[in-house]
Every structure is written in C-alpha cells, then in structure tokens.
Amino acid sequence: MKFLSELILMDGDNSFLLQKRIALLDAIDKVGSLSAAAKMVPLSYKGAWDMIDAMNNFCPSPVVQKATGGVGGGGTTLTEYGKNLVKTYEVIYREHQKFLETISHVTDFDSGSLKFFRRFNMQISARNQIVATVVEIKSDNVNATLHMKLKSGYIMTSVITAGAVENLGLNLGDEVIVIFKSNSVLLSTDLNLKLSAMNKLSGIVEKIHLSDINCEVVVNVGGDYIASVVTKSAVEALDIKVGDSVNAIIKSSDVMVGK
Amino acid sequence: MKFLSELILMDGDNSFLLQKRIALLDAIDKVGSLSAAAKMVPLSYKGAWDMIDAMNNFCPSPVVQKATGGVGGGGTTLTEYGKNLVKTYEVIYREHQKFLETISHVTDFDSGSLKFFRRFNMQISARNQIVATVVEIKSDNVNATLHMKLKSGYIMTSVITAGAVENLGLNLGDEVIVIFKSNSVLLSTDLNLKLSAMNKLSGIVEKIHLSDINCEVVVNVGGDYIASVVTKSAVEALDIKVGDSVNAIIKSSDVMVGK
DNA sequence: TATCAATATATATTAAGCTATATAACGCTA
DNA sequence: TAGCGTTATATAGCTTAATATATATTGATA
Numbered sequence: 001m002k003f004l005s006e007l008i009l010m011d012g013d014n015s016f017l018l019q020k021r022i023a024l025l026d027a028i029d030k031v032g033s034l035s036a037a038a039k040m041v042p043l044s045y046k047g048a049w050d051m052i053d054a055m056n057n058f059c060p061s062p063v064v065q066k067a068t069g070g071v072g073g074g075g076t077t078l079t080e081y082g083k084n085l086v087k088t089y090e091v092i093y094r095e096h097q098k099f100l101e102t103i104s105h106v107t108d109f110d111s112g113s114l115k116f117f118r119r120f121n122m123q124i125s126a127r128n129q130i131v132a133t134v135v136e137i138k139s140d141n142v143n144a145t146l147h148m149k150l151k152s153g154y155i156m157t158s159v160i161t162a163g164a165v166e167n168l169g170l171n172l173g174d175e176v177i178v179i180f181k182s183n184s185v186l187l188s189t190d191l192n193l194k195l196s197a198m199n200k201l202s203g204i205v206e207k208i209h210l211s212d213i214n215c216e217v218v219v220n221v222g223g224d225y226i227a228s229v230v231t232k233s234a235v236e237a238l239d240i241k242v243g244d245s246v247n248a249i250i251k252s253s254d255v256m257v258g259k
Numbered sequence: 260m261k262f263l264s265e266l267i268l269m270d271g272d273n274s275f276l277l278q279k280r281i282a283l284l285d286a287i288d289k290v291g292s293l294s295a296a297a298k299m300v301p302l303s304y305k306g307a308w309d310m311i312d313a314m315n316n317f318c319p320s321p322v323v324q325k326a327t328g329g330v331g332g333g334g335t336t337l338t339e340y341g342k343n344l345v346k347t348y349e350v351i352y353r354e355h356q357k358f359l360e361t362i363s364h365v366t367d368f369d370s371g372s373l374k375f376f377r378r379f380n381m382q383i384s385a386r387n388q389i390v391a392t393v394v395e396i397k398s399d400n401v402n403a404t405l406h407m408k409l410k411s412g413y414i415m416t417s418v419i420t421a422g423a424v425e426n427l428g429l430n431l432g433d434e435v436i437v438i439f440k441s442n443s444v445l446l447s448t449d450l451n452l453k454l455s456a457m458n459k460l461s462g463i464v465e466k467i468h469l470s471d472i473n474c475e476v477v478v479n480v481g482g483d484y485i486a487s488v489v490t491k492s493a494v495e496a497l498d499i500k501v502g503d504s505v506n507a508i509i510k511s512s513d514v515m516v517g518k
Numbered sequence: 519t520a521t522c523a524a525t526a527t528a529t530a531t532t533a534a535g536c537t538a539t540a541t542a543a544c545g546c547t548a
Numbered sequence: 549t550a551g552c553g554t555t556a557t558a559t560a561g562c563t564t565a566a567t568a569t570a571t572a573t574t575g576a577t578a
Contacts, residue, residue: 035554044537049556066555069545073554087371092362095373099358103351106382112346114354122436122517123365124383125423141470142488161441161475161488164384177381182420183512211400216420229401229420253442258381294524303567308526325525328574332524519578526573536563543556548549 021051022089025082028064034076052076059085105169127182127227129258132156134174139165146170146257148178152222156199158255168259177258184254185228187217188247189238199250201226205242208235219248280310281348284341287323293335311335318344364428386441386486388517391415393433398424405429405516407437411481415458417514427518436517443513444487446476447506448497458509460485464501467494478507 020041027037038048055063063082067074078086108115132148135155139145144165146158156178170176191202203221215235217228226248240246279300286296297307314322322341326333337345367374391407394414398404403424405417415437429435450461462480474494478485485507499505 033554045555046538046557047536050536067545068543068555070554071546071552073546073552074544075554084368084371088366088368091371091373092366095362096358099355102382103354107347107351109343109347112343112350114350123361123427124438124517125417125419125427125515127420127423140472142468142473142475143470158384159442160384161386161486163475164386168382168384179383181512181515183418209401211402213399214401216401216422227420253440256384256440258383292524304525305527305568306566309566326575327525328522329524329576330522331576332522333574333576334524521578522576524574526571528569528571530567530569532567533565534563535565536561538559538561540559541557544554545552547551 018089021055022086024048024051025063025078025086028076029078029083029086032075032077034064034066037076124179125181126179126256128178128180128185130156130178130224130226132176132178134170134172134176137165137170137172145252148176148257150178150222150224152224154201154222156201156250156255157252158257159253160257164257168257170257170259174259179256179258180250180254182216182227182229184250185226185230186249187219187228187230187234187238187240188249189240189244191245191247193247193249195249199248199252199255201248201250203246203248205240205244205246208240208242210235217246219246221248280314281345283307283310284322284337284345287335288337288342288345291334291336293323293325296335383438384440385438385515387437387439387444389415389437389483389485391435391437393429393431393435396424396429396431404511407435407516409437409481409483411483413460413481415460415509415514416511417516418512419516423516427516429516429518433518438515438517439509439513441475441486441488443509444485444489445508446478446487446489446493446497446499447508448499448503450504450506452506452508454508458507458511458514460507460509462505462507464499464503464505467499467501469494476505478505480507 020043023041024037024043027040028034031037031040034048034052035045038045041048043051052064059081061081062079063085064076065079066076106115107113130150132150134146135149136147137144139162142162143159144162146160146165148156148158150156158178193200201221203219203226205217206220206225207218209216209218210232213232214229215232217230217235217240219226219228228248279302282300283296283302286299287293290296290299293307293311294304297304300307302310311323318340320340321338322344323335323337325335365374366372389409391409393405394408395406396403398421401421402418403421405419405424407415407417409415417437452459460478460480462478462485464476465479465484466477468475468477469491472491473488474491476487476489476494476499478487487507
C-alpha cells in the first residue's frame with residue numbers, strides 16, 4: 001500500500017491540508033452533503049469541491065459518490081474506499097503522534113544522536129506481544145520485578161534490569177507491551193500444577209501447526225493469543241487437541257517489556 | 260528537550276519550511292555568510308534574514324553569531340548550539356523517514372488497523388541490542404535459523420519462528436538488530452570451551468556492577484557492549500575482574516531479531 | 519580616510535491559494 | 549411543469565508570503 005503513505009505521510013509539506021481533507025471526508029460521512037460538510041470544516045464550497053476532485057482523481061478508486069439533482073437536490077456519500085481512508089488515517093495519525101512524542105525523549109540534543117538505542121523504531125521477531133498495565137514495580141540495584149495486568153485479568157511477572165526500568169521511564173499505571181518468544185512458552189495439561197516465580201496462564205488451544213520436528217500451538221487466553229513452539233513429540237505425549245484447556249507457562253526472566 | 264520537538268516536529272504544518280531552515284544553517288556553516296548561504300539554498304536575503312532572526316529569538320540560545328562590518332564586510336557563523344541543531348535534526352529526520360516507510364507496510368488499509376503488532380513503535384527493556392547484517396536464512400514450516408554478522412565480525416545465530424521471518428520481511432543482507440536479555444548471557448573464563456548451537460563471543464570485561472544478590476557484567480566484544488546479569492556467587496567463583504578475557508554465551512533460541 | 523563586502527531595514531511587486539459570489543445544470547417530487 | 553436543494557463551474561477579490569530591489573550602516577584594512 002505504498003500509495004497510501006504517499007498520500008498521507010509523504011505530504012509533509014502540508015500535513016495540515018491533509019488534516020482538512022480527512023476532516024472533510026469525515027464531515028461528508030456525517031452530513032451526506034458536500035456543501036454542508038464544507039460549512040462544517042469550515043471551507044469554501046469551491047475549496048471543498050476541488051479537494052474531493054483531486055482525491056478522486058489521485059486515488060486508484062473514488063473516495064466519494066456524488067449525485068446531482070433529485071429529491072433534496074442530490075448529495076455526496078463516502079465510498080467504502082473513502083471510509084477506509086479515514087479509518088486508516090486515524091490509526092496512522094495516532095501512531096505518528098506517539099512517534100513524535102517518543103523521539104524527543106530519546107534524542108540527545110548535545111551529541112545529536114539517539115540516547116539509549118540506535119533504533120527504537122522497529123518490529124521485533126517475538127510472536128507474543130500483549131498489551132498490559134503496570135501494577136507493581138519492585139527494584140534493587142541490578143534487577144527489577146514488574147507485575148503487569150493483562151486485559152484478561154491475568155497478572156504477568158517480568159524480571160528485567162533496573163537500568164531498563166529507568167531507561168523506559170516505567171511507572172505504575174503505564175500501558176506497556178509484554179513480550180516473550182514462543183520458544184519460552186511451555187505447555188501443560190495439569191491445570192492444578194503449582195509453580196513458583198512463573199507465569200501460568202490458562203487458556204483454550206485455538207490452533208495447532210505442525211512441522212517435522214516442531215509444533216506451533218496457539219492458545220487463547222481470555223482474548224489474548226499466545227503462541228508456543230514445542231517439539232512434536234511433546235504435543236503427542238500431552239495429547240493436545242484444538243479446544244483443549246491448557247496452561248501456558250513462561251519464566252518471568254524470559255519476559256521482556258516494551259513501551 | 261521538549262522545545263526541540265516543538266521546533267522540529269510539531270511544526271507539521273510546514274515541515275518543508277523547517278527543511279529550508281536547516282538547509283540554511285547548513286549552508287551558513289559551510290560558507291560563513293548569510294547572503295551567500297541564502298543564494299545557495301536558494302532564498303531571498305530578506306527571507307533568510309527573517310528566518311535566522313526568528314530562530315535566534317525563539318531558541319533559548321542564539322543559533323548564529325553575526326558580525327557586521329570589518330574585513331570582508333563581516334559574516335555569520337553557527338554557534339555550538341546551532342551546530343547541534345543541525346546534527347540533531349539529521350538524526351531525527353532519518354528516523355522519521357524510517358518510521359514513514361515502516362508504517363505504510365504494517366498498516367492494513369482495508370481494516371484501518373496495524374497489521375501485525377498493535378504497536379511497533381516502542382522501546383524494549385532488553386539491554387543488549389546490537390546492529391548486525393543477515394548473512395544466512397534457513398527455514399522450515401515452523402522455525403527459522405538466522406545467521407547474522409556483527410560489525411566485530413562475529414556471527415550470531417538466532418532461532419525464531421518462520422512466521423516472524425515473514426512478518427518482518429527479512430532478507431539476506433538486511434540490517435537488523437540482534438536482541439537478547441542480559442539474563443540470557445552466561446559468562447565463562449574457559450576460552451576454549453566447545454559448545455554446540457550456541458553463540459560464543461570473546462571479549463574483555465569493561466565494568467562490574469554489584470548488588471546483594473546479582474551482578475551486572477559489561478563485556479566489550481569488538482566494540483559492541485554486551486551486558487550480562489549473573490549471580491554474585493558466580494562472579495566470585497569465576498574470579499572475574501575488569502580487564503579479564505571472558506566468553507559471553509547466549510543460546511540461539513534466546514536471541515530475538517528486530518528490524 | 520576611502521574602500522569593501524557583509525549585515526540591517528524598508529518598500530513595492532509578484533505569485534499562489536483561498537474565499538466570496540454568481541450562475542448553470544440536474545433530477546426527483548408535488 | 550414549477551420548485552427545491554444540491555452539484556458543477558467560472559470569475560473577481562482578498563490575504564499571505566516570498567521575492568526583488570534599493571539604501572543605510574558597520575568596522576577592519578590598505
């Protein structure tokens with residue numbers, strides 16, 4: 001979807017104009033008329049008309065459908081494509097704002113470099129990335145123990161270095177991402193198993209994906225999906241099938257935190 | 260450094276103007292004169308003068324030092340502050356471009372959401388994040404083995420899911436970030452130790468940071484720093500001191516990859 | 519002290535974009 | 549067929565910002 005980034009983002013010259021364009025689309029969706037939407041934004045009718053015309057020509061698919069004449073004189077409505085454009089813009093805009101906020105914190109003005117990490121804007125290979133809220137922080141000189149609450153209600157524990165807590169600026173109540181590799185996830189069918197200092201999450205097996213040696217098992221834990229890679233023989237020994245109840249077990253030292 | 264983000268980034272209305280401002284500063288630094296720099300950008304003299312005046316007034320510290328009269332008529336030179344501004348802008352600009360490029364790939368236009376991860380723009384708690392280049396990819400249905408070359412020449416191995424390789428769009432030659440927790444790093448003084456399927460990196464102990472129970476040891480491996488957290492007793496047993504040669508050992512399944 | 523090339527400052531012109539306004543075309547309804 | 553509120557289209561006017569241009573000022577140097 002390269003075209004989208006060009007329309008929305010590369011337009012750095014005047015992202016302000018872009019915001020008006022999206023506001024216009026949004027208003028059209030609400031009002032059903034270009035002239036009325038133009039007044040809402042506000043924008044002159046011709047200005048609004050030119051914008052829509054430009055977008056319809058530029059986009060691979062029209063953004064609005066216009067009707068002239070008829071009862072009520074006609075009207076303008078968003079196409080499915082136009083609605084997607086608005087929705088996508090909002091996602092990207094929010095993410096962009098977050099980017100702007102973050103980068104000012106991690107940039108070192110005096111040296112002209114990124115303070116902690118060379119790149120913080122990246123995707124990582126870990127399959128398991130779950131949103132959570134920090135509910136407790138315990139720290140000594142070297143290590144810190146974090147407790148985080150998932151939306152399913154489960155509390156997860158992570159042990160990371162105290163330096164990392166400081167670098168991330170972690171505080172109680174922060175929304176964070178709990179990260180762990182699928183290799184770090186063990187499975188157990190003994191639901192009453194007692195373990196210390198471990199994360200134990202009960203869920204339902206959603207999907208099983210086999211290869212010659214390994215096996216990826218996806219477990220639904222209260223709406224969050226956890227991927228586990230275990231050996232094929234382990235799955236056979238436990239006799240795990242889709243729909244079974246299982247425990248996903250993750251060592252707290254295998255759990256990382258992102259913010 | 261909140262002010263910086265306001266100057267550089269919040270100026271979304273006309274980041275184009277901003278680019279001109281930076282280009283002007285850069286030209287001044289090269290030429291040593293405002294009028295000559297204005298011609299280079301290009302920009303009218305008054306336009307350039309107004310820009311500089313605005314920046315000098317807006318910034319907490321002047322951006323340039325101007326001299327009128329004297330041999331050669333005077334001149335304009337960047338202050339230390341102005342030089343930092345240019346340097347910092349370049350870092351942020353590059354990072355911003357990367358952001359723009361990435362977000363168009365991970366945004367799903369049809370649903371208006373982020374495709375793979377809810378947030379990819381984050382810092383993570385892992386202390387060890389080292390730049391490397393992908394030199395080999397072996398993949399089966401579930402797992403993939405990656406070989407990556409550090410700038411020090413060492414090859415590191417990572418085992419991640421095949422799905423992750425696909426999501427990240429990993430290819431040979433890509434620049435990636437090797438990520439692992441300091442808890443996953445073992446230390447050994449037996450430099451000839453043979454291990455299979457492990458990452459073994461020789462380096463020099465740079466720093467030792469003690470607490471009651473744990474101990475953080477920082478090892479310099481050919482210019483890259485690797486942090487290891489081990490128990491205090493282990494450090495005492497191995498008798499590790501700053502300046503010693505040690506091996507840092509990381510299981511390949513503990514190594515994550517970021518892009 | 520005259521000279522020189524730069525800064526400092528003001529004014530008129532140009533360019534671009536948007537607004538305001540007017541008018542035509544349209545097609546359903548009563 | 550007359551009425552309506554909308555889209556479609558053209559034009560004149562306003563606003564803003566940048567440019568072009570001109571002129572004064574400055575201070576070390578020959």
